[in-house]
Amino acid sequence: MADFIPVDEFEDHPGIPDGLQRLWTPHRLAYISGENRPTEHNDVRCPFCVSPTHDDAEALIVARGEHVFAVLNLYPYNPGHLLICPYRHVAAYIDATEEEAAEMTAFTRKAIRMISAVSQPAGFNLGMNQGSIAGAGIAAHLHQHVVPRWAGDSNFLPIIGQTKAVPFLLGQTREIFAGAWDEA
Incomplete structure (x- = not known):
């Protein structure tokens, strides 16, 4: 397992597991934020x-x-x-x-x-x-x-x-x- 990475450094180390063993799904941010969502x-x-x-x-x-x-x-x-x-x-x-x-x-x-x-x-x-x-x-x-x-x-x-x-x-x-x- 990789060394513990402080919360404020997550963005600097994408893809490296942290101490909480999170399952990262950054691809979903575009969906959640409504990026490129069309209007009617x-x-x-x-x-x-x-x-x-x-x-x-x-x-x-x-x-x-x-x-x-x-x-x-x-x-x-x-x-x-x-x-x-x-x-x-x-x-x-x-x-x-x-x-x-x-x-x-x-x-x-x-x-x-x-x-x-x-x-x-x-x-x-x-x-x-x-x-x-x-x-x-x-x-x-x-x-x-x-x-x-x-x-x-x-x-x-x-x-x-x-x-x-x-x-x-x-x-x-x-x-x-x-x-x-x-x-x-």
């Missing part, structure tokens, strides 16, 4: 508008449809946490076109089949948080969460450490899921 009418910085303009591997896109795409959540609740997003910058489910809503449903169903084949989860959480007051991290762009769940996947880390341990890199998960998408 501003899609310039919206990650769900920008992602489809990049290469699938770079953007962590698993699959593309005509009206929606499936992308890995950058801040997953569990390994394999997918988001189904319309290409169009629209905030509310009731404002989605019939085609967008139908393809979101079809992609959600296909995502469940694909994740089930790849990871054999015991269940799923599905959901859309409409508005920031309802918990939407990016309220300005509609997205459906598909979160695989396993028995015992909630342990002391989220309760005590307010963080989650995810055993796969997002790029690895995207590669596995993209390869299995057409089979689902």
